[in-house]
Structures are given as C-alpha cells and as structure tokens.
C-alpha cells in the first residue's frame with residue numbers, strides 16, 4: 150500500500166511562528182490559563198477546533214467571485230438551496246450564519262419549558278440552546294461510546310433501550326423532537342451507523358416524535374458507513390448521505406465543518422408549519438430567508454464545499470491523517486479514544502492523569518501542558534465543558550475527561566503532525582508534573598469559553 154497523499158497541492162501559504170517557552174508561559178498567564186483567551190498568533194499548531202478553520206479550494210474561491218449579493222432571491226441562494234436539497238432531499242432550507250443560529254431557531258420555536266430533547270450526545274451549543282428555553286437535554290449514548298478503549302465501529306450510536314425508557318419516563322407529550330448527532334463530536338467524533346439511525350427513527354415513529362439530525366459532520370459519517378457498515382461499500386457518499394437524511398424530519402448544520410467553509414449553517418425541515426415559524430424567527434434574527442445572515446459569496450463557497458466534502462478521495466486522506474497521529478500515540482502508550490474519530494484525536498486525560506481528582510480538571514492540565522510544551526492549542530471536552538451543577542450548587546463531573554485535538558480541514562501537512570506527535574510525547578513523559586486547576590471566574594452558560602483558571606499546588 151502506497152502513502153496516502155494530500156489530494157491537493159498548496160497555492161497560498163500562511164506563515165506560522167513558534168514563540169519561545171517563556172513567551173508561551175507569559176501568554177497563558179495573561180489568558181488566565183484558558184487557551185480560548187490566547188491570541189491565535191501565539192499558537193503554532195492550532196487544533197482548538199475544526200470549525201470554520203479549513204482551507205478553501207480553488208473551486209470555492211472561484212465560486213465566491215460569482216457571489217450574487219442581491220438582497221432577495223439571489224442566484225447564489227438558488228445554488229445553495231438546490232445543493233442542500235440534492236444532498237438531503239429535504240424541502241425547506243433556511244440559511245443561517247452558523248450552526249448554533251439554526252439550533253436557536255429550532256429550540257426557540259419548538260421547545261416549551263420542561264420539554265425533553267433526547268440525543269446520542271448534545272454538543273455544548275445544542276445543550277445550551279435547549280436549556281436556555283427551559284428544556285432538558287438528555288444524552289442517550291450507547292455504552293460502548295462511554296468506554297474510550299472499546300473498539301466498536303459505531304460508538305456514536307444512540308442506545309435504543311435508553312431512548313424507549315426516556316420516552317416512557319417523560320411521556321411523548323414532553324418530547325417535541327429528538328436529535329442524533331453525526332458524527333458524535335462530544336463523544337470522540339465517533340460515527341453513527343445507518344442501522345442505528347433507522348432504529349431510532351422506528352422508535353420515534355411509533356410515538357410520532359420527529360427526528361432532527363445534527364448534521365455538522367454528515368460527510369465524515371457517510372464515509373465511516375461506507376467503510377464499516379455492511380452493504381454500503383458500493384455506494385457513493387452522496388447516496389449514503391441521502392439515505393441518512395431520508396430518515397430525518399429536519400436537520401441543523403454548521404457549514405464550518407463539512408461545508409468546508411469558514412462561516413455558515415442551515416436549518417432544514419419538511420414540515421410546512423415548522424418552516425413558516427422558523428422563517429419568521431429567521432427574519433428577525435438572521436436576515437431575509439434567501440441569505441439568512443450570509444453573503445452571497447458565502448452561499449457559493451458552501452455550495453461547492455458541501456459537494457467537495459462528499460468526494461471519496463478527500464475523506465480517505467482526511468481519515469488517514471487522523472489515523473496517522475492516533476497510531477503514533479497508541480505506539481507511545483498514550484491513552485486515546487479508539488478507534489480514532491472522524492475529525493480529531495481525543496486524548497483520555499483521566500487515564501493520563503489518574504491521580505488528579507476529576508474536579509481539578511485533568512483535561513485542562515493536559516491542554517495547558519501541550520501549549521507550554523510546543524504552542525499546540527487543543528480543547529478540553531470534560532468537566533469544564535460538560536460538568537453540571539445540581540440544585541444545591543454541587544458540581545458533578547462529566548462522564549469523560551477528554552482533550553480534543555481537532556484537525557482543520559486541508560490545513561496541516563504530515564510534518565505538522567510529526568511535530569505534534571513529538572510534543573505529545575514530551576507531555577506524556579512528563580505527565581507527573583502536570584498540575585490540577587480550579588476555576589476563579591465563570592459565566593452561567595458555556596463557561597469553558599471565558600472562564601479563568603488558577604493552577605493548584607501539586
């Protein structure tokens with residue numbers, strides 16, 4: 150087997166620099182030990198997110214020049230609408246400026262206080278949008294998804310029995326819709342099988358509950374179905390995507406992921422009544438329904454990007470990159486989520502630092518150590534992001550303490566990943582010196598973005 154090469158060559162470059170360790174220490178201190186508050190220029194390999202950080206293709210840049218900036222009914226809107234419809238088969242398309250805007254319109258239109266929204270795992274913005282309107286966000290991930298060492302092929306699947314219990318427990322009338330997130334970002338970027346989406350739909354149909362797909366990484370999920378699920382090897386990623394969406398009543402999408410664009414999103418549905426309500430809120434919040442907070446040129450870039458994300462060679466290269474780094478880490482003995490997810494490598498910080506109490510945030514310890522060691526920026530997906538407070542104000546940790554190193558699309562080359570491997574190796578060797586942290590400032594929603602940390606004495 151020959152090396153899987155990047156299926157592109159580089160036409161434009163963007164400089165990165167490596168600042169000294171002393172400068173990194175200063176920068177992190179100034180950022181209150183929270184890497185979200187660092188200047189991007191001070192991060193040499195920025196793996197904070199795969200969202201909106203990708204490189205666009207020549208075809209996308211060319212399409213941007215064709216952007217029609219008419220306020221209403223632009224050519225670019227037609228292109229966007231027909232592309233989304235051809236991939237999803239879903240009738241009503243509402244463009245939004247990003248995924249959480251689609252979530253806000255969905256939740257503020259359909260959820261009443263006390264309603265319950267099941268999902269395999271809610272992403273943080275989805276949970277926040279649900280809780281903001283008084284809803285309850287239930288995670289019903291399969292057991293394998295909670296075991297970072299389990300090698301099952303579809304660890305993003307929803308647990309069907311938990312779904313049945315959730316519906317029986319809360320009652321159908323409290324569940325205006327259910328969601329399934331493909332791939333499952335919060336649980337390690339793990340895919341969801343077609344069989345599981347079908348099984349979820351069957352249960353929901355019995356109770357007349359609509360299904361909304363959180364479709365941010367639909368193309369990566371389609372690739373995993375192609376590779377791992379019986380009966381799909383002969384189908385194109387477009388055909389697989391169509392089948393996935395045929396099981397849904399609607400979807401939210403952040404085009405900053407599998408739209409291969411730097412901004413954008415959409416909300417889609419088949420229900421005419423919902424579409425009417427969504428449109429009314431869209432006009433107040435985002436803009437006229439044929440641009441929805443996006444420029445005509447963005448609509449063009451997304452339309453091309455969505456189709457490029459479904460190119461098989463692109464997905465082969467992308468997943469090879471993820472596997473390349475994860476294999477290096479497995480060889481070093483670093484505990485990671487296995488098999489590797491679609492858009493990131495997830496380090497298991499709890500296993501890396503077993504002696505650190507979970508509420509001393511081992512994920513933050515590892516994140517900050519990576520930055521100090523080599524200017525690498527990742528993100529904690531653990532108790533800071535997903536921890537919860539009970540009625541007495543007691544903090545409960547998240548089930549997993551993960552550190553996500555998300556891969557921007559078409560941005561870094563193999564030598565960047567080799568460097569990354571070296572930095573992680575150093576951190577792993579010196580893990581005994583990593584301190585715990587406590588929070589000194591936090592906001593009531595999505596605290597991880599802005600909170601301040603203080604190092605605890607070891």
Ligand SMILES: Cc1ncc(COP(=O)(O)O)c(C=O)c1O
Nearest residue numbers: 200247248249272274334365403
């Ligand atoms: C699964 C999932 N849903 C929703 C979102 C929100 O999308 P956006 O960042 O475009 O608002 C994200 C973003 O990372 C995500 O990963």
